[in-house]
Structure formats: structure tokens, C-alpha cells
Amino acid sequence: MTFELVSENKSFGGRQQRFKHFAKTLNCEMHFSIYLPPAAETKPVPVLYWLSGLTCTDENFVTKAGAQAYAAKYNIAIVAPDTSPRGSDVPDDPEGAYDLGLGAGFYVDATEPPWDKHYRMYDYIVDELPEWLDQHIPHILTDRASIFGHSMGGHGALTIALKHPQDYRSVSAFAPIVSPIRCPWGQKALKHYIGNDQQAWREYDTCALIEAGAVQVPMLIDQGTSDSFLDTELKTALLEEACKKADYESRIRYQEGYDHSYFFISSFIEEHIGFHHKYLLEE
């Protein structure tokens, strides 16, 4: 399996790297980014996965979140994958909408044509990417991982952590889609990728997973009160409800006046990395 180091920039004493590799799960070439803190040069460090939102690539987080300062401080590597398969033979929304197809993989394994040949971001994040890191990046302890994300990526982080509590020590999210089965973005994606069986959708729904008895994972959520998607797509209250009913512990914070942008994310990124640090460093 071939791969290429596309770029490397020194950042806060560590290395911001971008790789390209052939992802067999997705049947296409993929880019992803890794930040290695200075401490990783002498001793392998834990890893925190970041999943981005609709329209993003692996680069938005890397250039805008300001995470490297705190990854360097807390001795954590951050791995940021892309948000969907890519390439000229990868199908896209026929109408070119931003919420389906390229940039909108939704971190699910598609079962419906034409999506099922490439759109398997769930397996890619959970299996292939950690295996690749294990083989190629000795600076990273892949068995000491946590996961976080934004919006669609918040949904991805939450569902992946809830379904693999043994593999992720903690999970956090900025403005996550907490119940894709109950919002337009999620319904559109699930219908196309998974088909009409709404029972199958529940496997990719944070609230449904908690209602079905998910094992406790340490969880932190930040949601801006001026986020224009809060009422229609994100619906944080549904998660509060689900957690309450299932007696599931979660720290859900409403941040006054913050919107859906990276200005919101960067304002609280230190706290999120600090939150994960606590669990990643535990013996």
C-alpha cells in the first residue's frame, strides 16, 4: 500500500503533516492530517481524532482551530481525516448540494448504490485509519485514543465513541448533529446512504444509541446559542432528553452568543483538548 507525505510544517515545536494514501475501505485516494507534538519525537503519544463538518476537508481544522498549541502542551497527537471519499469516480449529489456526497460522508457505511462503492467513512475512521497509523507512525499510541468533532463530525465522533467504548476513552463535540434521524441533513443522508429502513438509521443516531443502552463514555458538548442551525438541524435538547431518560452522564454546555463557525471552535478548543488529556493520560 503506497502513501505520500504531501507536506510538513513545523508548528509549536512539533510537526503538522499531511498525507495521501490509497484507502481500500473507500476505494479511492484520501488525504488526512496529523499533528505530532514535540514530545512525540522521543516517546509515542496518545491520539485524538478530529472529525470535521459538512463541506470541510482535513485542512479546515488544521488551519483554523488553533489546536496545535494545546496538542503541544498536552502531548497529544491529533489526526484529522477528510469528510468523504474523493475523486472523479466518486459519486456526488446529482444536484450538487453541500449536504450529500462529496464533503458529506456522514461517517456511515453506505449500503445503497451508487454510494456503497466508496462511502464507507465509518469503517475508514474506526478501522483502516488506526491500522494505517499503527503501521506507519510509530510516534502514535493508537490504543490510547479519544475522538471529537464539529457538526456532522460531532455526530460522527459521538456515534463512533458510543459504539466502541472500548476503543475511545472520551468523546467531545462542538455543535453536533445529535439526532440525524430527526433533522433534514441527517434524514437526507441516511435515506441516500442507508436506504428506507429507518430502523437501520438508528445505528447512526446518538440519541437512539443512548436510548438503546450505550455504555458510558466521558462526554463533553459545547453548543453556541447563536448557532443558526441549532433549532433545525442540531437540536441539542434531544440529547439532553435522551441522556436524562437513560441516566447517561454528559456535560452539555450552551455557550452564549457563539455561532457555528471556527471562531466558536477555537474559543473552546483548549478546554476540549484538556478534557481529553485527562482520560488519555490515565494508566
Added chain:
Amino acid sequence: MTFELVSENKSFGGRQQRFKHFAKTLNCEMHFSIYLPPAAETKPVPVLYWLSGLTCTDENFVTKAGAQAYAAKYNIAIVAPDTSPRGSDVPDDPEGAYDLGLGAGFYVDATEPPWDKHYRMYDYIVDELPEWLDQHIPHILTDRASIFGHSMGGHGALTIALKHPQDYRSVSAFAPIVSPIRCPWGQKALKHYIGNDQQAWREYDTCALIEAGAVQVPMLIDQGTSDSFLDTELKTALLEEACKKADYESRIRYQEGYDHSYFFISSFIEEHIGFHHKYLLEE
């Protein structure tokens, strides 16, 4: 004179704003960005101007430098203007090069046609923008200012501070062009904007200004050793030489392994804002 608040995002408890206004100096509409720290809501705060490099707009710094965290911490507003006049009637390099015309105003006042109708970034930064802020943003103390920048913007910050030591309390730069009269980027720009009189170019050359007896302004420079423009365009050693000869105090640091990107800038932005803070807060 009309203006418009184009966007506002909450960031680190403060406000990241973007304005559009008609700049009479430049004879066109201009965008610029302001970050107001939380403290500015109750009491006016000092201002730090950021000048960006070639190809940038006002937005690169705002989204990539991670400055808001430290502007909020140190109670400083940051104003980031664009790098050239803009608009369909503003001339550009006929060959579309990135180092002349749009995105490459070089912080000079052009005297040569066709540039002289719009390319007056020097006056815009030194006079019009502070006056505008004075009139419209009561949260900012325009008589308590410092200035910094990157590459072409480092050149702009240094020359402007050296020519107006009474108006800027301190100056710093990341990877500045220290002697435009002795590098291809600078020579091309000065020839087009100012004409063939190389004596006139010296007014826009940091080294020449220091050699000519510029008044001391507190000065900090960071230069990455892996910057691909170091030997051909930036030539930091020329500034070291000029300072030594003129007994001009400057702190010039070479940062091992850093390149010309915002990964370099963000790694040291806290130190630069901290440096300016010391002078901006003095009574």
C-alpha cells in the same frame, strides 16, 4: 461616508468583526477586520495593527493566526486591513503575477500611472484607517497603537513604525522583507509603483531608514530558518547589519525549522502580542 458591518462572530468572549467602507485614499471600497477583546465592551483598549503578506486579504490572519486568544488575554484590539486596493477598476499586474497589483500593495503610495489612482496603502494605513476607527469604533484608543505584520506586511509594519515613531509604541514582524530595494519582490513593486528614481525607494526600505538615522522603536523580529524566501527575498542578515552599524536596538530571532506559513506565525503569535502589550499598557 458610508460603511457596513459585513460580519460579526463571537470569539474568545470578544467580537471578530469585518467591515466594508469606501476608502477615499484608495478610491475604492475596502474590507478590513477588527477583533475587540471582551474588555473593550467596558473601556476603550489599545490597538495593534496587523499587515498581511502577498496574496492575502484581511481574512488570512483572522482565521489562521490564532491571535484572538491573546488579544482577549492582553486586552488589545487587532485591526487587520487588506493588502491592496480592490475592485474591477483597480489595475492589476498585466501578467497576473502575485507580487504586483491586487494583493500586493506593498504599503507604499504609488506615484506612477496607472497605479497612482488607487495604490496608496501607506496613507491608508497611517492616516485614513486610524481616523475611521477614531470616528466609528469608540472601543479603540487610536492614540495608543503598535503595528506588526508578515513578509510584505512585515516590511510595511517596520517602515511605517520607523517613519512614525511617535504614533507606534512598538513594532514586530514575522519573516519581513527587510530591504525591498535589494530583492526581486521589492524591486519589481517599487519600480512600478514609485518609478525609476531609486533614491525615492529608500523611503520604503527598513534598512535604509535605519541607516539614515531612524529614531528607536522597540522592535522584535522572528525569522524561520526553513523559510524558502529567506535567502532570495527576506535577507534578514541585511537588517542585522544595518542595526549593528547604526547602533539600532532590535531583537532578531532565528526560529529553527520554521517556514514562511501561518503555522510559523501562530507558533509565536502569543509572544508578539505579549511584546506589544508591554508597550501598549505603559502610561
